[in-house]
Amino acid sequence: MQLSPRHPRYASLRVRETLARAHESGLVVLEGLIAHGRGETFDYFLGERTTPSARKAERVAAEWLLAAEHPVVSVNGNVAAIAAGEVAELARAIPRLAVEVNLFHRTGPRARLVEAALWRAGVPRVLGVRPTAIIPGLPSDRARVDRRGIFVADVCLVPLEDGDRAEALQALGKRVISVDLNPLSRTSQVADVPIVDEVRRALREIVRAADAIKQSPNPPRLVPFDRYRALGDALATIDRELTRAAVRRRRPPRLRRASPRRPRETAGRSRRTP
Amino acid sequence: MQLSPRHPRYASLRVRETLARAHESGLVVLEGLIAHGRGETFDYFLGERTTPSARKAERVAAEWLLAAEHPVVSVNGNVAAIAAGEVAELARAIPRLAVEVNLFHRTGPRARLVEAALWRAGVPRVLGVRPTAIIPGLPSDRARVDRRGIFVADVCLVPLEDGDRAEALQALGKRVISVDLNPLSRTSQVADVPIVDEVRRALREIVRAADAIKQSPNPPRLVPFDRYRALGDALATIDRELTRAAVRRRRPPRLRRASPRRPRETAGRSRRTP
DSSP states (O other), X not given: OOOOTTSTTHHXXXXXXXXXXXXXXXXXXXXXXXXXXXXXXXXXXXXXXXXXXXHHHHHHHHHHHHHOSSEEEEEOHXXXXXXXXXXXXXXXXXXXXXXXXXXXXXXHHHHHHHHHHHHHHTOSOOXXXXXXXXXXXXXXXXXXXXXXXXXXXXXXXXXXXXXXXXXXXHHTXXXXXXXXXXXXXXXXXXXXXXXXXXXXXXHHHHHHHHHHHHHSSSXXXXXXXXXXXXXXHHHHHHHHHHHHHHHHHTSXXXXXXXXXXXXXXXXXXXXXXX | OOOOTTSTTHHHHHHHHHHHHHHHHTSSOHHHHHHHHHHXXXXXXXXXXXXXXXXXXXHHHHHHHHHOSSEEEEEOXXXXXXXXXXXXXXXXXXXXXXXXXXXXXXXXXXXXXXXXHHHHHTOSOOBOSSOOEEOSSSOHHHHEEOTTTTTTOSEEEEETOOHHHHHHHHHTTOEEEEEOSOTTSHHHHHOSEEEOSOHHHHHHHHHHHHHHHHHSSSOOOOOOOOHHHHHHHHHHXXXXXXXXXXXXXXXXXXXXXXXXXXXXXXXXXXXXXX
């Protein structure tokens, strides 16, 4: 379908088209499309922009990733489809960062598609295509990780992760930074640094923050983070946007009905053939 | 993937699987999957149940459909995939109701798939497979309707409709009853009776109400409806659920970290081959 840039939802429709194409290539699974839709609703209520609270979380994430011995970012189909370029930027900004393919619905060909998308975006080394370790507490296909990546990681950045995996990583004592638009998801609830923001905006902000930290004379460290407050801020923003929407709704622009256009009858197919 | 009925999101995962299968058959388009995800978030905040306010709207919808001269329900791919049975029940409960296929992304084969799904569910007569009229104000492929259905309808029930079409129907002077989980969508905003509820729950409730009205001595009529209030109620419910969620969030169950499970190293594929 042809999209007009003047459509009120143009940006969000573009992302949807990207995901639809990525699904056709096999990169994104159907469940990924539904999950994207859920995120869209949350982003709508967050005003489709990075909140000051999310920006704070993104700065802490940058500091943790720079301070970590073995930082890793885990990349699934949706992340590869819409944010491969941002992952490549992140890998440039965080020199020790490992980039690992990590699929909920894992097949060999899909793992290679994620790898290819990351390569094309400029990530030189992609782990996890052939998993070499497993993390306990998960069904086998979702537990497979790379010995050089998530297996040894001390800080894991998990954008768009599912709750089971985030919990399993946490139970292993790893520090988890999540990116998830739903502040009530299990992933957001268990993460040490829950970033409630759209994935591309979040990664870009982490890159900006990392570049700034590297310029500063103070070495990066695992600064404390108040995750309860971060989640509370996100809920408060959603609450405020809803209230605003409700106020706007009180005087919605009604369509004029003064001169209704009349429907036009056309020759039916049954009539076209004599 | 095998789903356990004990999974906290079992019911919603089942619907997702149904949609995924319906997509594989060509009935549901990718955009329909994303739209479903958006609805899931709203339903979650509505408590995944019919609110008293929605029930009121559903009763008015039943009365309007029974009072109409030419009532019609418009059925798209998502509705056919998850609620064909409920549409069939509705057609039984509202004797004059026309059932019309109505696709945003229209192709002949898809229209026939919707028709087949409705037939299988027990709808004897399905209009709109070969459109015979157009409604003005829309791109041509989305404007095509049936001369015996939406074209002459005075009351249109449009579950999961897009905003442009809902507006176009309204501009033609037709009364529009929408079913949409998003109280802020353009469809909900322009509908005369916006039902903010999940489509299967909504249709079942309309059927129940229609059966009750038919038992009553008073003839059905186009009773007035306060649509502003209905939308305000939905927003208030979402707001309340968010506040509740925020309160629960203050004391989330933390995972114990006392004895973290240790990850287990496995032989990599490269090692398995000697």
